[in-house]
Amino acid sequence: MNTSHKPVIIWLLTGCVLIFSMVVIGGITRLTGSGLSITEWNVIMGTLPPMNQDDWNIAFDKYKQSPQFAKVNFTMNVEEFKSIFWWEYIHRLVGRTIGVVFLIPFLWFLLKRKLDVPLIKKLLVLFALGGLQGFLGWFMVASGLVDNPYVSHYRLAIHLITAFFTFAATFWVALDLQYQSTPRTQTSRALQTTTMWLFAVAVLQIIYGAFVAGLHAGKFYTTFPTMDGEWIPQAITTLSPFWRNLTEGTAGVQFIHRILAYVILVLTALLWNVARKQQLSTTQRSGVTAILLSVGVQVTLGIITLLNAAPISLSAIHQAGAFGVFASCVYFIHRLKK
Numbered sequence: 001m002n003t004s005h006k007p008v009i010i011w012l013l014t015g016c017v018l019i020f021s022m023v024v025i026g027g028i029t030r031l032t033g034s035g036l037s038i039t040e041w042n043v044i045m046g047t048l049p050p051m052n053q054d055d056w057n058i059a060f061d062k063y064k065q066s067p068q069f070a071k072v073n074f075t076m077n078v079e080e081f082k083s084i085f086w087w088e089y090i091h092r093l094v095g096r097t098i099g100v101v102f103l104i105p106f107l108w109f110l111l112k113r114k115l116d117v118p119l120i121k122k123l124l125v126l127f128a129l130g131g132l133q134g135f136l137g138w139f140m141v142a143s144g145l146v147d148n149p150y151v152s153h154y155r156l157a158i159h160l161i162t163a164f165f166t167f168a169a170t171f172w173v174a175l176d177l178q179y180q181s182t183p184r185t186q187t188s189r190a191l192q193t194t195t196m197w198l199f200a201v202a203v204l205q206i207i208y209g210a211f212v213a214g215l216h217a218g219k220f221y222t223t224f225p226t227m228d229g230e231w232i233p234q235a236i237t238t239l240s241p242f243w244r245n246l247t248e249g250t251a252g253v254q255f256i257h258r259i260l261a262y263v264i265l266v267l268t269a270l271l272w273n274v275a276r277k278q279q280l281s282t283t284q285r286s287g288v289t290a291i292l293l294s295v296g297v298q299v300t301l302g303i304i305t306l307l308n309a310a311p312i313s314l315s316a317i318h319q320a321g322a323f324g325v326f327a328s329c330v331y332f333i334h335r336l337k338k
Contacts, residue, residue: 005177008114011105012174015126018098019167020323023160025091027319030156030213031312034087036068039145041138047096049089059085068149095134102130122173129166136162153214154247160210161203167323168330175334185281186337191274195336198267198291199329205260206322212257213319217250218310224303227255261299264325268295287332294324 029035039062040046050056060078063069063085069076106123109115115123136159143152212218221227235251245252268291275288298321305314 009174009177012170015102015170016167022094023163024320025094027316029087029091031315032087034084036066036144037063037084037088039066066145067147071149126170133162133166153211156214157207157210161207164326171330192336194271194274195333198271201263202325202329208257211253215250215253217254220250221254222306222309284335287335290328291332294328297321298325
């Protein structure tokens, strides 16, 4: 590692940790029904929370105009409102913090000439992804402020997967700097292909995880390995046209989520089998180990979360586990020879 890049690497990895925190807090925000508690998007003034009772009453009055209050939380008082407000406020505050943490050190590194032109271009892409993520967050929230008291699970999935890819891009740039002088051992096409398939299915699984969360599908069919005694529940054919069952039906979405978990397990086993027959570098082997451990932990967490009807604590931990699988795949892909 070029020691001159060490501060930049630490900065980027700090951003990765903050993005991870943002996703976990965002998951808790959704699970507690807090995401629609703030009905305005005010980047500057919204940084400060209500400072006195009058401010709280004003914020609560604005919330009363939302469909969620009218159709779901109509018995809520201002003290109960505070409990959901804080999660959404913290979620947005972390988002603002990420912006500050990325911008100020970037300007400092730029002033000190620690960034070359190719790296500057990559960092500008990261800024663009961060801006897009902020827009998508409000785009998601806006879907629950008109008629429906819940955000669109499609928009939720877009918002979530964009956060994962923003993390991946940031992590990738940090890895480029960390290992820029480290040679990569040549690996077989079979290993590279298997890894990419695993990554692709993991991404699809994260999207379906957002569907399950957005539709609260984890609170149904809380048995394993069958779904209330059925391997293929009849309920996956109740909606018309049929494709809606696979993206909008609670039974169909959970069924696909389970199937994808099995596919990931098979691909992980295949990856291990292919990798153990090759001479891999130390970092490549650590990547394989990270994938094996993270997938094993995540599948276990998924089963435990399901059997307990997806409580907030376990659901949040399960979502964090998805980050482990995703980050492990990104790391290993980076360590494979291009």
